Amino acid sequence: MGQNSLTITDNRTGKTYELPIEHGAIRAADLRAIKTDPDDFGLMSYDPAFMNTASCSSRITMIDGDKGILLYRGYPVEQLAERANFLEVAYLLIYGELPTTTQLAQWIHEITHHTMIHENVKKFIDGFHYDAHPMGILVSTVAALSTFYPDARQVNDAKSRELQIRRLIAKMPTLAAFAYRHRMGLPYAYPDNDLSYCGNFLNMLFRMSESKYAPNPILERALDVLFILHADHEQNCSTSAMRTAGSSQTDPYSAVAAATAALYGPLHGGANEAVLHMLREIGSTNRIPDYIKRVKAGELKLMGFGHRVYKNYDPRAKIIKKVADSVFEVTGRSDLLDIALELERIALQDDYFIGRKLYPNVDFYSGIIYEAMGFPISMFTVLFAIPRTAGWLAQWLELVNDAEQKIARPRQIYLGPARRDFVAITERG
Ligand code: SDX
Numbered sequence: 001m002g003q004n005s006l007t008i009t010d011n012r013t014g015k016t017y018e019l020p021i022e023h024g025a026i027r028a029a030d031l032r033a034i035k036t037d038p039d040d041f042g043l044m045s046y047d048p049a050f051m052n053t054a055s056c057s058s059r060i061t062m063i064d065g066d067k068g069i070l071l072y073r074g075y076p077v078e079q080l081a082e083r084a085n086f087l088e089v090a091y092l093l094i095y096g097e098l099p100t101t102t103q104l105a106q107w108i109h110e111i112t113h114h115t116m117i118h119e120n121v122k123k124f125i126d127g128f129h130y131d132a133h134p135m136g137i138l139v140s141t142v143a144a145l146s147t148f149y150p151d152a153r154q155v156n157d158a159k160s161r162e163l164q165i166r167r168l169i170a171k172m173p174t175l176a177a178f179a180y181r182h183r184m185g186l187p188y189a190y191p192d193n194d195l196s197y198c199g200n201f202l203n204m205l206f207r208m209s210e211s212k213y214a215p216n217p218i219l220e221r222a223l224d225v226l227f228i229l230h231a232d233h234e235q236n237c238s239t240s241a242m243r244t245a246g247s248s249q250t251d252p253y254s255a256v257a258a259a260t261a262a263l264y265g266p267l268h269g270g271a272n273e274a275v276l277h278m279l280r281e282i283g284s285t286n287r288i289p290d291y292i293k294r295v296k297a298g299e300l301k302l303m304g305f306g307h308r309v310y311k312n313y314d315p316r317a318k319i320i321k322k323v324a325d326s327v328f329e330v331t332g333r334s335d336l337l338d339i340a341l342e343l344e345r346i347a348l349q350d351d352y353f354i355g356r357k358l359y360p361n362v363d364f365y366s367g368i369i370y371e372a373m374g375f376p377i378s379m380f381t382v383l384f385a386i387p388r389t390a391g392w393l394a395q396w397l398e399l400v401n402d403a404e405q406k407i408a409r410p411r412q413i414y415l416g417p418a419r420r421d422f423v424a425i426t427e428r429g
Contacts, residue, residue, distance in 0.1 A: 012036050025054055044411050051308075055240065056405065060093055060394050061232045068312035072232060073097070081319050086227040087111060087197050090169055090390035093232050094397060108197075114170035115191035115200065117141075118148045121175070125182045134382045135264045137179040138172075143257035145171065152251035155400060164252045165393050172256075172389045173197070176382045177204030183378070189213075198223040201386070206374065219373055222327045226366060229316040230384050232391025234309070238263040242392040243399050247408040252396055259392045260385050266303070269384040271363035272370070275304040276336070276377045279368070285342040292343075296352045304364030305347060311357035320365045324372075331372040340368060 006019040006026055017034055019026045032042030047053040062071045070077040073092050080089050084098075091099040091107050099107055124144055128137055146152060149167065154160040178188050181204075189207040191200050199220045203213035233239070242259035246252070263269035282291050295302045307314060328334065344360055347353045367380050375383065399405050 008034065010034050010036075023057070028053070044413070046413055050235075050240070055235055055408075056243065056399065056402065058234070058395070058398055059096065060398060061234050061391070063234050063309050065307070065309035065311050068310060068315050070233075070315050077229060077315060078319060081225045081228050084228065085196070086224045086231070086387060086390075087169075089228045089231055090387075093390055093394040094165060110166050111170045111197065112191075112193050112200075114167045115174050115193070117145070117171050117174050117178070121145070121148075122178065122188060125178050128182060130183060130185060132183070134176065134179040134183060134379050135260070135270075135385070137182070138175055138382055138385060139257050139260045139264065141175045141179070142168075142172065142260060143254055145175075146251045146253035146257075149251075149253065152253055155246075155249050155251065161252070161397065161400065165397070168252060168256055168389055168393060172386045173201040174204060176379070176386055177201060179382065180205055180376075180379055183376070196220065196224075198227065216330055218326055218330050222323050222369065222373070225323050226320065226369065226383070227387035229319060229362060230366075230387040232388070232394060235395075236308075237265070237268045238388065239392060239395050242396055244408040246396045246399050247405060249407075252393065255396060256389060256392055259388075263385055263388065264381060269363075269381045269388070271303050271361070272367040272380040272384060273377050275340075275363055276367040276371060276380065278303045279336045279339050279343075282339055282343070285339055288339070288343055288346055292346060292350065296350075302343070302347060302353070302358070304367075305353065305360060306356070306358040307361045310359065310361065313359045314361040316362040317360040317364055320362065320369065324365055324369050327369050327372055331374075334368045334372045336368050336371070340365060 004021045006021055008017045008019060009015070010017070013036055015034075017030075019030045028045045031045060034043040035041075045053065060073060062074075063069065072080060072089060073096055075092070075098075080092075084092075087108055088099060088104055091104065121141055121144060124141055125137055145167070149164065151157075151160050152164045174191060181188050186208075189204045192203045192207075192213065193200075195203055195213070195215065199215040202215040202220060202223065207213035235243070238259040241262035242255050245255040245258035266274045278291075282288060291300075292302075294300050324334075324337065328337070344364070347358070353359075366383075367377070370380050370383055371377065
């Protein structure tokens with residue numbers, strides 16, 4: 001095999017260029033040397049939606065889309081879901097190694113003691129309509145936190161970064177739970193520091209008149225596993241939003257707000273909510289063939305199916321199917337599960353889906369579990385944003401510490417009108 005380089009001949013000039021190949025990629029900036037004359041700007045690469053562009057180098061998460069493999073800092077997500085807890089995985093993503101017993105205890109203590117939010121934040125939440133979408137409340141209130149922690153703007157101060165990371169991981173569940181309580185017309189339930197991260201989240205959501213909420217351990221563990229599975233996923237849409245916003249050196253609260261807004265979309269984190277609406281619309285297994293026909297006619301997308309990277313079964317979907325069994329033992333089996341299982345069975349045998357390598361992704365089964373656990377559909381994407389905050393922050397920290405990175409400012413191919421003079425309104429046709 002030849003040396004690690006690409007030889008390009010520009011047929012416009014007959015010149016050849018040698019471009020080095022590193023880690024399976026060429027540097028797009030190297031294309032600028034390819035010019036037709038000295039005044040030429042040089043070549044760019046054109047890649048709408050970044051289908052084949054690496055925006056950064058990273059050591060956090062690796063996906064092998066063809067093999068359906070997902071590694072967090074080299075550890076298979078299956079092993080972490082089986083043997084770790086979410087805060088342990090959050091530490092791994094952010095610091096690169098699994099914590100020792102002492103490190104984990106300190107990490108849990110610090111996060112547990114940052115779960116409270118400023119009382120004034122409640123006034124923002126109270127200002128929303130009762131039926132405001134919780135994601136709209138979450139985007140707004142996490143951005144508002146930047147005004148309570150102006151020290152977060154010191155993004156080049158390592159100690160400040162560490163503090164904001166702990167505050168954000170700790171406070172996202174509180175903001176989420178308060179948004180839920182507002183929607184339900186219930187008083188806010190404050191954090192209980194005696195409980196685990198997920199146990200306390202369930203406490204802030206579902207505590208009623210009891211003085212001490214006791215989370216169901218099976219549901220607490222199920223949520224912990226679901227949080228592990230949703231923690232990070234390479235340079236997905238919302239992580240790219242986090243990195244782009246972070247590249248301007250804005251504070252991490254504002255960057256997380258940008259990422260949360262990107263996650264909100266139905267093609268991304270909003271898909272788990274869209275799956276439930278789809279399953280409810282289908283209504284019964286005998287109506288699946290008609291629905292599949294509409295999907296194949298291009299009228300609709302099969303929500304919870306397909307992925308930009310996975311061209312095999314999303315490994316997270318496999319684990320979530322197992323979590324469903326443990327949850328349904330407590331909550332009773334969801335009537336939607338049969339529709340989902342039959343939809344998957346039919347789709348996986350149909351050439352339309354096979355040919356496009358469309359398999360269930362992380363969102364296909366998660367919503368069924370969340371609904372069985374008592375969450376309203378509007379909370380599903382919020383349940384995605386909470387754990388993904390650890391991944392967004394790990395990626396943000398890597399960006400801040402990456403000497404190669406600077407403010408993100410892509411180029412464009414301009415196809416608009418050439419220079420022309422203003423036309424007075426009386427002369428416009
Ligand atoms: C997440 O990036 C990540 O890592 C995201 C995520 C994470 O953890 O951060 O994994 C979380 O966002 C999972 C994806 C959740 N979204 C959905 O379930 C929505 C439904 N899925 C699709 O919208 C779609 O599959 C995407 C957005 C997920 C991926 O879209 P791509 O890579 O841009 O693929 P595409 O739209 O170019 O599709 C290729 C072909 C097209 O058909 P043709 O035009 O070639 O005939 O496949 C078809 C698409 O129409 N297709 C689907 C489909 N997804 C793709 N057809 C029907 N149903 C679908 N779901």
